[in-house]
Amino acid sequence: MDVVSGRTTNRALRRQNRATLLSALFLDGPLSRQDLTARHGLSQAAVSNVVADLMDDGLVVEAGAVESDGGRPRILLRVAPEFASVVGVDVGETRVRVEKFDLGMTPLAKADYPLEDVDPASVVRHVLDGLSEVAAEDVLGVGIGVSGLVEQGPEAVVHAQTLGWDAVPLERMLRDGTDLPLHLDNGAKTWAQAEHWFGAGRGARHAAFALVGSGVGAAIVADGQAYRGASSSAGEWGHTTLVYNGRPCRCGARGCLEAYIGAESLIARAAEAGIGVEGPDEETQVASVLADPAAADVLAETAAYLGAGVANLINLFNPERVVIGGWAGIALGSLLPQVRAAAAAQAMRRPFTQASISLCELGTDAVALGAATLPVARLLAAGGTRD
Numbered sequence: 001m002d003v004v005s006g007r008t009t010n011r012a013l014r015r016q017n018r019a020t021l022l023s024a025l026f027l028d029g030p031l032s033r034q035d036l037t038a039r040h041g042l043s044q045a046a047v048s049n050v051v052a053d054l055m056d057d058g059l060v061v062e063a064g065a066v067e068s069d070g071g072r073p074r075i076l077l078r079v080a081p082e083f084a085s086v087v088g089v090d091v092g093e094t095r096v097r098v099e100k101f102d103l104g105m106t107p108l109a110k111a112d113y114p115l116e117d118v119d120p121a122s123v124v125r126h127v128l129d130g131l132s133e134v135a136a137e138d139v140l141g142v143g144i145g146v147s148g149l150v151e152q153g154p155e156a157v158v159h160a161q162t163l164g165w166d167a168v169p170l171e172r173m174l175r176d177g178t179d180l181p182l183h184l185d186n187g188a189k190t191w192a193q194a195e196h197w198f199g200a201g202r203g204a205r206h207a208a209f210a211l212v213g214s215g216v217g218a219a220i221v222a223d224g225q226a227y228r229g230a231s232s233s234a235g236e237w238g239h240t241t242l243v244y245n246g247r248p249c250r251c252g253a254r255g256c257l258e259a260y261i262g263a264e265s266l267i268a269r270a271a272e273a274g275i276g277v278e279g280p281d282e283e284t285q286v287a288s289v290l291a292d293p294a295a296a297d298v299l300a301e302t303a304a305y306l307g308a309g310v311a312n313l314i315n316l317f318n319p320e321r322v323v324i325g326g327w328a329g330i331a332l333g334s335l336l337p338q339v340r341a342a343a344a345a346q347a348m349r350r351p352f353t354q355a356s357i358s359l360c361e362l363g364t365d366a367v368a369l370g371a372a373t374l375p376v377a378r379l380l381a382a383g384g385t386r387d
Helices: 003-028 033-040 044-056 120-134 170-175 187-198 263-272 282-291 293-317 327-346 349-353 363-381
Strands: 060-066 074-079 085-091 095-102 107-114 139-146 149-151 157-160 165-168 182-186 207-212 216-222 225-227 321-325 356-359
Touching (some): 003 033, 003 044, 003 074, 003 363, 033 074, 044 060, 095 120, 095 363, 120 139, 120 170, 139 170, 139 187, 149 182, 170 182, 187 216, 187 225, 207 293, 207 327, 216 293, 263 293, 282 293, 293 321, 293 349, 321 327, 327 356
Parallel strands (some): 085 139, 139 182, 207 321, 321 356
Antiparallel strands (some): 060 074, 085 095, 095 107, 149 157, 207 216, 216 225
């Protein structure tokens, strides 16, 4: 091997080792050097050298000590929370939430803006206002979770039929108002990343994350990695056909799962059944339906439809976990036993027995948290080197 290629190989290996150990400390820390050696099959010398580099760069700090068997206490290490901050943005259908976190993913500041309409210019204005309010120096990047298909490229473009967005150049529009690094993705995918890293999906190699709110979406993790499809549109679970030529869906098709389990559908079906629906917004209206004893049949039907949708995820992807979230999914949490029963009736027996079905753990704000992990994921993959 010549000198140049040898240097290149050594540099690439060192970067890979930095990425491996930094990711372990971020996702599973605090850990000791001995833990890192045992987990990743690296020599003690290699781990010590990489950790020393990461500490010199300010990325890793000591986090106390634990007793060891018969030897000196082991020094624990963690990613330095103060190394940088990140911002996560949740662009929903009714509001924009902008939240700032340190690298320990501790919330530092938040701004919320109600959306009177989903015109892209209004969304961009609220996002930029939020960045001005919460962001300060040393922001690593801004992650943005948005409804619809986010087509990645030199600049991310959003296709969202239910919002009336057709190839909206959202990244370009935002870049006109900020110099911060931007990372855009579908909101269901950013939520799923948060639950996979920190919540109900933690540790799962194969998982399906079902987000139920005003709209319905899903994200799939296969062998530990997000499954994205040819153009990042994988996961439009809400627009899979549940009933051929059934109820009209906001996307323009008929019989979509979203037309049966989304918040808008639940409210509409309750009204059609003569249930009094009260409240100024979808969340309070759904709450009023859930509190009305006369809505028992509508809710049982909703649980059955949701269970059938979960069964489709199980049959298609054979996950070890199915995690249900989103504000409407959480609101329907009391129906989880009925959802499980319906899924059992519709799914193939063997893959159903291999899958747990549970509610999310991170609550309704996890889209912003997940979006904030997008610049973090880039940092980890680069071994702590900023692009």
